[in-house]
Amino acid sequence: MAQVTQTRRLGRITLDADRLSSQYFGWGALIATVRIFWVIALTSGLFGTPADDLYRTVSDALGSFLWAYAAVGLVALLATLYSRSRGEEPVSSTRLFINYLGVIFFLALSARVASVVQADPARYPITLWGLQLVNGLVLGGVYALVALGYTLVYGILFMINFAHGEVLVMGTFGGWFALTYVLNLGDGTFEVGAASVAAVLLPLLFAVLFLPLETLAARAGRKRTARAAEPDPTWVLTLFSLPVRFLVGALIGYGLLQALGGFAPHVYEAITTIVALLFVVAVGMIVSMLVAITVERIAYRPLRGAPRLTPLISAIGASFFLQQAMLNVFGPSKRAYSRPKLIDGTINVRIGDLGTIPVTKTGIIVVVVSLVLMVLLYTFVQRSKTGRAMRAVAEDKPTSALMGVDVNQVIVITFAIGALLAGAAGVMMGFHNQSFNFRAGFIPGLKAFTAAVLGGIGNIPGAMFGGFFLGLVEALGPTMLGINAEYKDVIAFSLLVLVLVFRPTGIFGEVLAEKKV
Amino acid sequence: MALLEVENLHTYYGKIHALKGISLSVEEGEIVTLIGGNGAGKTTTLNTICGIVRAAEGRVLLRDEDITLLPPHVIMSRGVVQSPEGRKIFQRLTVMENLEMGAYSRNDVHGIASDLEFVFETFPRLKERQKQLGGTLSGGEQQMLAIGRALMGHPRILLLDEPSMGLAPLLVRDIFRIVKYLNEQGTTILLVEQNALMALAVAHRGYVLQTGKIILSDEATTLRENEMVRAAYLGEHEGAASLRSENR
Ligand SMILES: Nc1ncnc2c1ncn2[C@@H]1O[C@H](COP(=O)(O)OP(=O)(O)O)[C@@H](O)[C@H]1O
Ligand SMILES: [Mg+2]
Numbered sequence: 001m002a003q004v005t006q007t008r009r010l011g012r013i014t015l016d017a018d019r020l021s022s023q024y025f026g027w028g029a030l031i032a033t034v035r036i037f038w039v040i041a042l043t044s045g046l047f048g049t050p051a052d053d054l055y056r057t058v059s060d061a062l063g064s065f066l067w068a069y070a071a072v073g074l075v076a077l078l079a080t081l082y083s084r085s086r087g088e089e090p091v092s093s094t095r096l097f098i099n100y101l102g103v104i105f106f107l108a109l110s111a112r113v114a115s116v117v118q119a120d121p122a123r124y125p126i127t128l129w130g131l132q133l134v135n136g137l138v139l140g141g142v143y144a145l146v147a148l149g150y151t152l153v154y155g156i157l158f159m160i161n162f163a164h165g166e167v168l169v170m171g172t173f174g175g176w177f178a179l180t181y182v183l184n185l186g187d188g189t190f191e192v193g194a195a196s197v198a199a200v201l202l203p204l205l206f207a208v209l210f211l212p213l214e215t216l217a218a219r220a221g222r223k224r225t226a227r228a229a230e231p232d233p234t235w236v237l238t239l240f241s242l243p244v245r246f247l248v249g250a251l252i253g254y255g256l257l258q259a260l261g262g263f264a265p266h267v268y269e270a271i272t273t274i275v276a277l278l279f280v281v282a283v284g285m286i287v288s289m290l291v292a293i294t295v296e297r298i299a300y301r302p303l304r305g306a307p308r309l310t311p312l313i314s315a316i317g318a319s320f321f322l323q324q325a326m327l328n329v330f331g332p333s334k335r336a337y338s339r340p341k342l343i344d345g346t347i348n349v350r351i352g353d354l355g356t357i358p359v360t361k362t363g364i365i366v367v368v369v370s371l372v373l374m375v376l377l378y379t380f381v382q383r384s385k386t387g388r389a390m391r392a393v394a395e396d397k398p399t400s401a402l403m404g405v406d407v408n409q410v411i412v413i414t415f416a417i418g419a420l421l422a423g424a425a426g427v428m429m430g431f432h433n434q435s436f437n438f439r440a441g442f443i444p445g446l447k448a449f450t451a452a453v454l455g456g457i458g459n460i461p462g463a464m465f466g467g468f469f470l471g472l473v474e475a476l477g478p479t480m481l482g483i484n485a486e487y488k489d490v491i492a493f494s495l496l497v498l499v500l501v502f503r504p505t506g507i508f509g510e511v512l513a514e515k516k517v
Numbered sequence: 518m519a520l521l522e523v524e525n526l527h528t529y530y531g532k533i534h535a536l537k538g539i540s541l542s543v544e545e546g547e548i549v550t551l552i553g554g555n556g557a558g559k560t561t562t563l564n565t566i567c568g569i570v571r572a573a574e575g576r577v578l579l580r581d582e583d584i585t586l587l588p589p590h591v592i593m594s595r596g597v598v599q600s601p602e603g604r605k606i607f608q609r610l611t612v613m614e615n616l617e618m619g620a621y622s623r624n625d626v627h628g629i630a631s632d633l634e635f636v637f638e639t640f641p642r643l644k645e646r647q648k649q650l651g652g653t654l655s656g657g658e659q660q661m662l663a664i665g666r667a668l669m670g671h672p673r674i675l676l677l678d679e680p681s682m683g684l685a686p687l688l689v690r691d692i693f694r695i696v697k698y699l700n701e702q703g704t705t706i707l708l709v710e711q712n713a714l715m716a717l718a719v720a721h722r723g724y725v726l727q728t729g730k731i732i733l734s735d736e737a738t739t740l741r742e743n744e745m746v747r748a749a750y751l752g753e754h755e756g757a758a759s760l761r762s763e764n765r
Contacts, residue, residue, distance in 0.1 A: 404590045404621045
């Protein structure tokens, strides 16, 4: 009887020590992060130059506090280990060690950052941090878009689509060919070619908008459900009106465009350029989508039901195949992605009177477009019928099939959506970096995969967060640590290892951990 | 001609011969029950009808139309709707989203709305909980949701796989009452059960399945009087009762 009470009490104490230790790590990491940003703000002049003594005191206090925090933790750790060693049952203390090491890591990190920036504050003005912040967000936008493709596919098939990096660069190629086409149309001037492209696409858009879309959609919907469609006399009339409406729409669109060209040539040029750019992006997205669908059909679908390792190996094979195919077809040399005037150059952003940051226009476009696409994706998955089916299929395929869902179709749609996002990222990456070759998708693909794992693979908000987080770490990390920017890849992949040690399910990965997988 | 006609169905799992020539039929407006112990092949029969498992031999006819080898989503859209064993609620979808999944193959907005109304009238509890996640419902509520979700597909024939499994006796009563009510409202039902007593009480006809073969079929009232059925499934004798518990 007494024996039972004893072990139970012991069990509770063990549990408390483990939980305390995680909280200890969490708070330690948070305080160290605050210290890092505080020191940066202080030395970069954000708190004024010279900064008030109060700010300095806080900075020093945070540093001293962390040392004390680590010392107290060490005492607590040793005490717990001692008491456990005297307990009857052996208890694993690995978690305690890992959490403690985590705190030490953050302490060391904050100490390093502090010593680097305080050694020579003049080399770390706020404009540098601002610039790196922007770079991080741009990288992050690309990573997040690509990471979503990994996460969507993993959520449904529990496989990692290693060919996704190649899908990305195929989008870059697709966009490059469209761009070259527009340039050739304009004899080397994008704006001239853009005018011709817009002169076709805009009237086409107007023409389609002039069609009775609702009637057509309703008719298509009825056709699919009704067992015996009754003849509809008004339908014949609608049918005859279609070409007329189409022509009228096209003429109005064309007329409006020409009028705009006459009255407001600048607006005209901007609009035609935007239309042509959208055309380039759309081509890239569609090429990526077609590649992804083909890969799914050939390399993954026949292996449905095989052991989980098999499609993974097939994915690596598909990745190599695509890379080598691109090398042989397009060659190894770099291709230039020339920017039209509209999106070339930088915008200077003032930070108070501390200076200005030159932000590239393409950078702004990457961040804005990726955020918009992510909101669209999230809304689609949460609100649309197909999105609902995607979530259902991710959870239980046979039952989804019993509900009338064509599971293979939903899987194809998932690949297609992931690839559309990657294609958009690929074209934007092209315009931002201004050159690429067949290998340009490999590293970003690997990084985006890292980002997806960081956020908890299979988790959509996790991939978005992981993408931006990784981008920021890569851009700010080398500066903070005072090392060469070429170490950014080392930092990124070290981060992956660290997260896998401390939180194997990723930062947002709790849901997944509970699932059977 | 029967609404659903199964002829000489054979199904294999690898080398395991799970169905060894099943034949059965369901007329429009009937409740037909398929009873049998654990592992007899009841779920396999339903899944073969629905196309989740492929038939090796034999045919499934829906009003004379051969649906045997169609993919599951097509079979479902023809009106053969299953509420699977173990309920299989989408845990991370809300109650409302689960019901909407049931109507996935449909486009008739008005029909869907009126079926939803019917489901909410039949299961008022689901209406109260429509924003809750499926995984947070109790066992009885999940069973109601599973049946409601199947009804959202507007079945020509509803296949229910052990709807009473794992429920408290009072809830079991409720479920069978609902099965009877749905049938009175015009739904044709093929009811798979281990609870033979209750199943035979609501059904018109019944089939007894044992290790992949139909060993008996008759009117439900006659089956209830049958010595063999009483001994094996209705728990009249002590020996039968212990046999049943062994089977669990
Ligand atoms: N997925 C499967 N793989 C292999 N054997 C299975 C599978 N599902 C069922 N079986 C076997 O088929 C037989 C019939 O099972 P089942 O149809 O589930 O029976 P019931 O629903 O009557 O309990 C059992 O012997 C079972 O072990
Ligand atoms: Mg069963």
